Amino acid sequence: MPKTLSFDTNDPEFLQNPYPTYQQFFADSPTFYDEITKMWFFGSHHDVDTILRDRRFGRSILHVMGREELGLPEPNPEYAPFNKIGEHSMFDKEPPEHTRLRSLVHKAFTPRRIRDMQVHIQRICDDLLDVAQAKGTIDLLDDFAIPLPVTVIAQLLGVPHEDRHKLRPWSNAIVKLYELSHTPEQAQAAIDASQAFNDYLISLAEKRRDDPQDDLITALVMVEEAGDKLTLDELVSTCVLLLNAGHEATVNVVGNGFNALFKHPDQLTKLKNSTELIPTAIEELMRYDSPLQLFRRWVLEDLTYAGIDLKQGTEVALLFGCANHDPTVFDDPMALQLDRTPNPHISFGGGVHFCLGAPLARMELQIVFETLLRRFPDMTLIEQPEFHPSYVIRGLKALPIQLTT
Ligand code: HEM
Structure with missing residues (x-):
């Protein structure tokens, strides 16, 4: 039976390890009304998957209801640079606008363009690991895992080398506002980063319009379908989203x-000795400790779901990390099983907003795990890591490792 709870997503102990709490939800009820956020939470695999695909729920609501009706204040003009990025992004749109934007972007983000990135990704990976090897002791995040995907996106978009260092701080500041709560300083930093990023991308797009290159920004500038093009605001929002x-x-x-692998040395050894397991291992690692724990959806019309009456204009929360540990779908869900097949994890989402970058992410992760395990089979963890005290985006503060013995 659904019940009422007070689910404290700021509890430091929960943030370090949310999975025992999720198992408790399954023992009790993975569907509950939370007194703190006044939202219904859904944690079963079936519910998260169904709601993601059900068009009566959406990532945005403003196409259906006005702000006044929703009881939302007019947007604070100080937030305009940040809000503008969301307003023109496919992430915050629903069909038919979402379909239009996603298909235009899809035309530029072609399978060939992604395939062609393989050589670049391997080179970026090797270059970063050459520097890391010379150091011997590194933070796997700061020295490798963070610069790698930022450089990959920068390369894909066509951001010149000398500007690439600006991207991560901008992105980091902007995503702080996607958490369930944030400080005024974080809000200001996100607004400033949005403005700076917007100005930078407009100037880069203008350069590419005059002097086209073989990169994604040029493709986004040029893309056209049935006479329809991306506006400059849509192009900026797409680049920030990517x-x-x-x-x-x-x-x-x-x-x-890697944190999970260090906690399971037997499985780490197995993976080093059987690298053909890497593709299924990556899927399992994404399930076992999910990088994105929660997404929200608006209720677009009055409806009854699983016996619960949901009013138009309310929000529901979908617990991805919980759904990935649903004992009715995953055998022994708290166990790390690198050869788990099938593995219907939900970490890339589902429905119309299913991750557009999943093929690129999978290719990147395959190269990363294969190269690290091949080049540094004896790497060891130096210090037990801690997670950032944030919930939606789940990640470590640092992962200090010794690469060679
Ligand atoms: C392992 C890494 C990744 C994970 C776990 C992930 C996860 C997700 C999830 C869960 C969503 C849907 C959110 C929702 O439904 O509310 C999403 C959407 C999206 N992702 Fe990813 N993602 C990853 C990597 C990437 C990469 C590498 C790119 C692109 C370069 C990318 C681009 C996108 C875009 C553009 C969307 C929005 C799609 C839409 O709204 O139609 N993602 N991602």
Whole structure:
């Protein structure tokens, strides 16, 4: 039976390890009303998967209801640079606008363009590991897992080398506002980063319009379908989305994934000795310690779901990390099983917003795990890592390791 709880997503102990709490939900009820956020939470695999695909739920609501009706204040003009990025992004749109934007971007983000990135990704990976090897002792995140996907997106987009260092701080500041709560300082930093990023991308797009190159920004500038093109605002929002969505989660699959492997030395050894297991291992690591724990959906019309009456204009929360540990879907869900097949984890989402970058992410992760295990089979963990005290984006503060003995 659904019940009422007070689910404290700021509890430090929960943030370090949310999975025992999720198992408790399954023992009790993975569907509950939370007194703190006044939202219904859904944690079963069936519910998360169904709601993601059910068009009566959406990532945005403003196409159906006005702000006044929703009881939302008019947007604070100080947040305009940040809000503008969301307003023109496919991430915050629903069909038919979402379909239009996603198919335009899809035309530029072609399978060939992704395939062609394989050589670049391997080179970026090797270059970073050459520097790391010279150091001997590294933070796997700061020295490798963070710069790698940022450089990959920068390369894909066509951001010149000398500007690449700006991208991560901008992205990092912007995504802080996606958490369930944030400080005024974090809000200001996100606003400033949005403005700076917007100005930078507009100037880069203008350069590419005059002097086209073989990169994604040029492709986005040129893309056209049935006479329809991306506006400059849509192009900026798409690039910011690709950078944000394209690296935060990838960083944390590497960090959370190696953390899990260090905690299971037998499985780490097995993976080193049977690298053909890497593709299924990556899927399992994404399930076992999910980099994105929660996404919200708006209720677009009055409806009854699983016996619960949901009013138009309310929000529900979908617990991805919990759904990935549903004992009715995953045999022994708390166990790490690198050869788990099938593995219907939900870490890339589902329905119309299913991760656009999943093929690129999988290719990147395959190269990362294969190269690290091949070049540094004896790497060891130096210090037990801690997770950032954030919930939606789950990742470690640092992962200090010794690469060679
Ligand atoms: C392992 C790494 C990644 C994970 C776990 C991940 C996960 C997700 C999830 C869960 C969503 C859907 C969110 C929702 O339904 O509310 C999503 C959407 C998206 N992702 Fe990823 N992602 C990853 C990597 C990437 C990469 C590398 C890119 C691009 C370069 C990317 C681009 C996108 C975009 C553009 C969307 C929005 C799609 C839409 O709204 O239609 N992601 N991702």
